[in-house]
Amino acid sequence: xxxxxxxxxxxxxxxxxxxxxxxxxxxxxxxxxxxxxxxxxxxxxxxxxxxxxxxxxxxxxxxxxxxxxxxxxxxxxxxxxxxxxxxxxxxxxxxxxxxxxxxxxxxxxxxxxxxxxxxxxxxxxxxxxxxxxxxxxxxxxxxxxxxxxxxxxxxxxxxxxxxxxxxxxxxxxxxxxxxxxxxxxxxxxxxxxxxxxxxxxxxxxxxxxxxxxxxxxxxxxx
Amino acid sequence: xxxxxxxxxxxxxxxxxxxxxxxxxxxxxxxxxxxxxxxxxxxxxxxxxxxxxxxxxxxxxxxxxxxxxxxxxxxxxxxxxxxxxxxxxxxxxxxxxxxxxxxxxxxxxxxxxxxxxxxxxxxxxxxxxxxxxxxxxxxxxxxxxxxxxxxxxxxxxxxxxxxxxxxxxxxxxxxxxxxxxxxxxxxxxxxxxxxxxxxxxxxxxxxxxxxxxxxxxxxxxxxxxxxxxxxxxxxxxxxxxxxxxxxxxxxxxxxxxxxxxxxxxxxxxxxxxxxxxxxxxxxxxxxxxxxxxxxxxxxxxxxxxxxxxxxxxxxxxxxxxxxxxxxxxxxxxxxxxxxxxxxxxxxxxxxxxxxxxxxxxxxxxxxxxxxxxxxxxxxxxxxxxxxxxxxxxxxxxxxxxxxxxxxxxxxxxxxxxxxxxxxxxxxxxxxxxxxxxxxxxxxxxxxxxxxxxxxxxxxxxxxxxxxxxxxxxxxxxxxxxxxxxxxxxxxxxxxxxxxxxxxxxxxxxxxxxxxxxxxxxxxxxxxxxxxxxxxxxxxxxxxxxxxxxxxxxxxxxxxxxxxxxxxxxxxxxxxxxxxxxxxxxxxx
Numbered sequence: 001x002x003x004x005x006x007x008x009x010x011x012x013x014x015x016x017x018x019x020x021x022x023x024x025x026x027x028x029x030x031x032x033x034x035x036x037x038x039x040x041x042x043x044x045x046x047x048x049x050x051x052x053x054x055x056x057x058x059x060x061x062x063x064x065x066x067x068x069x070x071x072x073x074x075x076x077x078x079x080x081x082x083x084x085x086x087x088x089x090x091x092x093x094x095x096x097x098x099x100x101x102x103x104x105x106x107x108x109x110x111x112x113x114x115x116x117x118x119x120x121x122x123x124x125x126x127x128x129x130x131x132x133x134x135x136x137x138x139x140x141x142x143x144x145x146x147x148x149x150x151x152x153x154x155x156x157x158x159x160x161x162x163x164x165x166x167x168x169x170x171x172x173x174x175x176x177x178x179x180x181x182x183x184x185x186x187x188x189x190x191x192x193x194x195x196x197x198x199x200x201x202x203x204x205x206x207x208x209x210x211x212x213x214x215x216x217x218x219x220x221x222x
Numbered sequence: 223x224x225x226x227x228x229x230x231x232x233x234x235x236x237x238x239x240x241x242x243x244x245x246x247x248x249x250x251x252x253x254x255x256x257x258x259x260x261x262x263x264x265x266x267x268x269x270x271x272x273x274x275x276x277x278x279x280x281x282x283x284x285x286x287x288x289x290x291x292x293x294x295x296x297x298x299x300x301x302x303x304x305x306x307x308x309x310x311x312x313x314x315x316x317x318x319x320x321x322x323x324x325x326x327x328x329x330x331x332x333x334x335x336x337x338x339x340x341x342x343x344x345x346x347x348x349x350x351x352x353x354x355x356x357x358x359x360x361x362x363x364x365x366x367x368x369x370x371x372x373x374x375x376x377x378x379x380x381x382x383x384x385x386x387x388x389x390x391x392x393x394x395x396x397x398x399x400x401x402x403x404x405x406x407x408x409x410x411x412x413x414x415x416x417x418x419x420x421x422x423x424x425x426x427x428x429x430x431x432x433x434x435x436x437x438x439x440x441x442x443x444x445x446x447x448x449x450x451x452x453x454x455x456x457x458x459x460x461x462x463x464x465x466x467x468x469x470x471x472x473x474x475x476x477x478x479x480x481x482x483x484x485x486x487x488x489x490x491x492x493x494x495x496x497x498x499x500x501x502x503x504x505x506x507x508x509x510x511x512x513x514x515x516x517x518x519x520x521x522x523x524x525x526x527x528x529x530x531x532x533x534x535x536x537x538x539x540x541x542x543x544x545x546x547x548x549x550x551x552x553x554x555x556x557x558x559x560x561x562x563x564x565x566x567x568x569x570x571x572x573x574x575x576x577x578x579x580x581x582x583x584x585x586x587x588x589x590x591x592x593x594x595x596x597x598x599x600x601x602x603x604x605x606x607x608x609x610x611x612x613x614x615x616x617x618x619x620x621x622x623x624x625x626x627x628x629x630x631x632x633x634x635x636x637x638x639x640x641x642x643x644x645x646x647x648x649x650x651x652x653x654x655x656x657x658x659x660x661x662x663x664x665x666x667x668x669x670x671x672x673x674x675x676x677x678x679x680x681x682x683x684x685x686x687x688x689x690x691x692x693x694x695x696x697x698x699x700x701x702x703x704x705x706x707x708x709x710x711x712x713x714x715x716x717x718x719x720x721x722x723x724x725x726x727x728x729x730x731x732x733x734x735x736x737x738x739x740x741x742x743x744x745x746x747x748x749x750x751x752x753x754x755x756x757x758x759x760x761x762x763x764x765x766x767x768x769x770x771x772x773x774x775x776x777x778x779x780x781x782x783x784x785x786x787x788x789x790x791x792x793x794x795x796x797x798x799x800x801x802x803x804x805x806x807x808x809x810x
Binding site: 098167193 | 281461548669
């Protein structure tokens with residue numbers, strides 16, 4: 001048996017059209033709005049904005065950009081700190097039957113095996129990301145996560161994580177169709193066993209982001 | 223010149239990854255005997271054999287589409303699905319009103335939650351479910367809800383729409399207003415997509431049957447601040463649900479409007495909502511569906527409110543006995559009269575604090591005293607196990623020592639024998655484990671235990687902690703687990719499940735090292751998602767399931783479900799990219 005060298009499917013994507021509307025590059029094509037290639041220093045409207053020191057700093061920054069040291073902006077709006085660590089962000093959430101944008105209605109059947117798939121972004125690729133899914137979490141009456149999973153470090157800034165949601169709904173919550181509050185929280189540090197807020201505390205420097213949904217717990221499918 | 227060192231320093235950031243060498247440049251580089259072909263450097267095709275089905279899930283940006291099932295999916299031998307066309311969904315619209323009951327009759331729409339469901343089109347599938355909301359207060363002539371569902375094709379089962387009027391929660395609406403749920407019962411409809419407009423769905427009827435009655439305590443006094451509802455089924459074998467309007471009684475009297483399509487037997491359930499009172503839920507069961515007057519009598523000698531403290535602790539690997547924080551503790555007591563009548567169940571639940579102590583309010587009278595049991599579910603990922611229905615004596619409460627979970631150790635290797643790092647490993651109770659549960663309560667308890675998970679380390683190694691059994695009779699209920707290995711993005715491996723791992727029947731066992739898991743070779747498939755207008759669909763998902771064809775387990779377990787349908791196994795999924803292209807990896 002030959003041992004094959006498998007490459008990343010994403011990078012090896014065939015760039016061939018599979019339908020008439022899916023020409024490669026169609027999505028990315030747009031009208032160029034770049035600055036002109038020729039300098040405007042000689043223009044009568046051009047004037048110096050920086051002295052030489054500022055120019056050096058600008059050149060350094062441009063140099064960084066030219067060689068690829070690009071730090072993507074943080075997409076998170078949640079917990080921030082003053083460190084250089086980048087917070088994680090959630091780029092997509094999918095249940096078995098729907099994509100779940102922020103604030104959407106999610107329904108899960110009690111006791112039925114199911115999963116939530118998350119696509120996450122964290123430019124700190126050495127960070128392991130820990131996902132916790134809480135239901136009706138209240139600071140004054142905190143309850144632990146009903147589902148958890150994690151995404152290993154060291155792959156790329158984009159990760160995926162799959163959380164089992166079999167235990168997301170409890171028997172007492174089925175049937176009345178009263179929406180519950182489901183909160184998916186992604187931490188870039190291991191959640192501590194104690195601390196505040198309970199079940200969400202992290203070591204100093206840890207950051208998190210979250211999404212909130214209305215959860216309906218339904219009976220298992222017939 | 224001073225810029226030069228800075229630029230040289232900055233250049234150190236430059237990291238251009240070596241492009242991965244293509245797997246193939248021609249078909250001959252692939253396993254052509256399996257049907258593989260070379261396409262853009264990847265050997266596609268050679269799919270596994272078996273019976274497959276699929277679910278197509280649209281992106282949230284396409285509100286005109288609904289997820290739908292492909293009951294029978296043929297995997298292309300060359301791995302190319304070609305264009306996968308998303309069927310247009312059908313938008314069901316309608317309006318919900320409650321029966322015109324003065325003085326609440328103003329003709330506006332009623333708030334309600336609509337659960338739309340349909341059984342799966344393939345064995346073991348999850349079926350279709352969607353939830354939508356009916357807006358209240360809309361003037362006549364307008365629709366109050368809409369929901370997109372897959373088209374009903376000939377031979378497909380119809381949809382069931384459960385319309386549950388708003389305001390049916392545990393607590394009554396604020397300011398004394400009448401909610402829709404207090405005026406009318408839920409309704410179940412059976413619909414197809416032949417007609418997309420459902421018109422006006424009227425909840426309740428002017429000639430509907432009603433059950434009235436009263437709630438009394440053990441001394442014959444009225445019980446107040448209870449939510450009262452009738453529960454039953456809408457179809458034979460269906461789930462038990464509310465089948466009447468809801469009453470919030472402030473004087474011990476109640477009146478319930480029954481749904482016309484409810485089938486017996488039904489129960490009347492009265493649940494206290496006064497947070498300052500400790501009282502049981504009362505149930506009068508076995509009633510026929512017809513009008514009448516019923517009395518629910520609370521059993522006598524319930525005693526007084528008593529606050530108990532239960533210490534939950536665990537013996538950890540270092541030999542220390544430590545309080546367990548974050549454990550969910552549920553205490554239950556029940557009273558069931560032998561000759562019919564009103565049964566009573568007191569359930570209290572709380573989460574332990576940092577000190578490991580659960581404080582609960584219970585009733586200390588003799589009616590419940592001998593029937594208290596306790597259940598404990600430790601926090602997700604704990605190395606400690608569950609406690610199920612352990613007797614609890616109120617007069618001698620001992621700390622609850624959680625049993626240790628069994629550590630399942632293993633190592634994951636790929637097809638070539640190299641360790642695989644970064645795989646998510648999740649242990650789930652297998653079908654055999656679930657169908658060994660002796661009753662619905664035990665099965666429900668099993669479903670409330672968060673599935674343990676781990677990620678493989680650099681050496682492909684992992685450890686997950688599982689309960690060896692649930693309950694007090696390990697000869698009957700013993701653990702069997704499925705281990706699911708889920709490959710993250712960027713790892714060109716198929717997800718894989720090792721099914722039905724038996725836990726050795728040794729309650730002293732703390733560690734179990736499994737044989738190496740060797741992931742099967744991977745088959746790659748690709749295709750393109752588009753709608754019927756040939757517009758690409760970005761962010762759509764294709765999920766492929768393998769349908770179980772061997773039903774032998776149905777004869778091997780003591781409590782299989784009546785239909786004994788084995789859940790289909792998710793074997794691969796792919797999300798379409800900006801070009802609408804999706805790629806999947808399936809285990810061979």
